[in-house]
Amino acid sequence: MAFFTKLKDRLFKSSSRLEQGLEAIVEDGGEETAPTPDPVIPQPEPEPQPVPEIPEPAPTPQPVETPSPEPADPTPAPPPPELPEQAQSKGLIGRLFGRGDSGPVARRTLDDDMLEQLEELLIASDMGVDTALRVTANMAEGRYGRKLSTQEIKQLLAQEIARVMEPVAKPMPLYPKRPQVVLVVGVNGSGKTTTIGKLASQFKAAGKKVVIAAGDTFRAAAVEQLQVWGDRAGVPVLTAPEGSDPASLAFDALTKAQADGADLLMIDTAGRLQNRADLMEELAKIVRVIRKIDETAPHNTLLVLDATTGQNALSQVETFRKLADVSGLVMTKLDGTAKGGVLVALADKFGMPIHAIGVGEQIDDLAPFDPEEFAAALTGLDSN
Numbered sequence: 001m002a003f004f005t006k007l008k009d010r011l012f013k014s015s016s017r018l019e020q021g022l023e024a025i026v027e028d029g030g031e032e033t034a035p036t037p038d039p040v041i042p043q044p045e046p047e048p049q050p051v052p053e054i055p056e057p058a059p060t061p062q063p064v065e066t067p068s069p070e071p072a073d074p075t076p077a078p079p080p081p082e083l084p085e086q087a088q089s090k091g092l093i094g095r096l097f098g099r100g101d102s103g104p105v106a107r108r109t110l111d112d113d114m115l116e117q118l119e120e121l122l123i124a125s126d127m128g129v130d131t132a133l134r135v136t137a138n139m140a141e142g143r144y145g146r147k148l149s150t151q152e153i154k155q156l157l158a159q160e161i162a163r164v165m166e167p168v169a170k171p172m173p174l175y176p177k178r179p180q181v182v183l184v185v186g187v188n189g190s191g192k193t194t195t196i197g198k199l200a201s202q203f204k205a206a207g208k209k210v211v212i213a214a215g216d217t218f219r220a221a222a223v224e225q226l227q228v229w230g231d232r233a234g235v236p237v238l239t240a241p242e243g244s245d246p247a248s249l250a251f252d253a254l255t256k257a258q259a260d261g262a263d264l265l266m267i268d269t270a271g272r273l274q275n276r277a278d279l280m281e282e283l284a285k286i287v288r289v290i291r292k293i294d295e296t297a298p299h300n301t302l303l304v305l306d307a308t309t310g311q312n313a314l315s316q317v318e319t320f321r322k323l324a325d326v327s328g329l330v331m332t333k334l335d336g337t338a339k340g341g342v343l344v345a346l347a348d349k350f351g352m353p354i355h356a357i358g359v360g361e362q363i364d365d366l367a368p369f370d371p372e373e374f375a376a377a378l379t380g381l382d383s384n
């Protein structure tokens with residue numbers, strides 16, 4: 001899948017930190033073991049396969065194929081089920097990349113020391129203490145005393161992460177109500193403008209009529225930026241004179257969106273947290289005023305968070321939930337940060353819907369959040 005490849009490439013800072021950390025943990029106290037015969041997948045014996053097999057990565061055994069046996073199992077069942085990657089790492093692709101049965105594999109016995117090191121590694125990737133403890137405990141359940149390779153740990157980690165994130169992966173809901181009003185909040189620089197631009201463009205491409213309101217009327221640069229995105233997306237951007245009342249702009253924008261028969265109105269807002277009382281009043285006033293036209297508005301309040309702020313994103317969620325009725329999250333800038341684990345912490349701590357993630361500055365660098373893809377990209381799994 002195209003976005004998975006992009007996500008995996010761009011999450012390299014987070015995944016390579018995890019990967020290097022896992023390798024170091026396994027090497028530290030691990031030992032090389034001879035490759036074990038594959039108990040799951042019958043090997044197409046080492047007859048060199050003709051080339052046509054090679055360029056086709058898709059048919060290789062899926063990494064998470066083994067129907068995830070853990071989730072519902074409350075007791076540490078004695079013989080843990082086959083690790084799915086035992087199947088995966090022995091496939092043709094695995095052998096091409098030097099994994100699988102071509103040489104000895106380092107394995108380390110899962111014990112308290114190793115668990116502690118895993119916890120520290122996950123905390124260092126911004127997963128947060130509570131989440132890191134929970135994830136490692138679940139990974140260890142039923143596997144204590146087993147010898148695990150880096151690849152196997154990655155696979156288990158990815159399964160656990162996907163499990164934490166599954167319940168929060170929800171696209172932004174679309175309602176029959178027209179225009180649907182989407183209020184976009186977040187601190188300055190978190191990526192609100194860019195996200196609005198990307199969403200507007202994607203909704204337009206999906207046949208929706210979109211209008212944008214440049215509600216951060218105090219920053220000329222923010223308004224200009226939004227206009228650039230509006231032009232790019234081919235979507236009208238309503239602006240007001242610098243310093244004018246954002247609520248009044250929001251009112252005018254909703255009036256126009258209604259008159260034009262728009263499907264969606266996206267309202268950008270200011271993100272000055274320096275004066276919370278002012279910001280709270282400003283957001284509350286926007287809501288009050290648009291409700292004079294449509295008492296059900298806003299229909300979505302998206303909080304945009306910057307992944308590079310790491311654990312700070314958690315306190316931003318807490319703050320903005322007090323300032324506005326946040327209905328869902330968008331996480332930007334997952335590219336180029338080693339702090340991608342914060343998204344797992346967010347999911348675990350708040351359980352709020354994560355609608356989309358941003359991995360770059362281009363219009364198509366925003367995609368609906370897919371927990372399995374994210375988990376695979378974050379842990380650096382080789383295929384999906």
Ligand SMILES: Nc1nc2c(ncn2[C@@H]2O[C@H](COP(=O)(O)OP(=O)(O)OP(=O)(O)O)[C@@H](O)[C@H]2O)c(=O)[nH]1
Nearest residue numbers: 188189190191192193194222332333358359360361
């Ligand atoms: N690498 C990367 N950069 C992003 C992403 N999303 C936004 N940006 C960049 O982050 C910077 C800030 O983004 P804006 O969209 O202007 O942020 P904002 O929240 O609207 O900020 P203000 O206008 O200051 O309120 C810009 O340089 C964007 O190009 C992303 O997913 N990845």
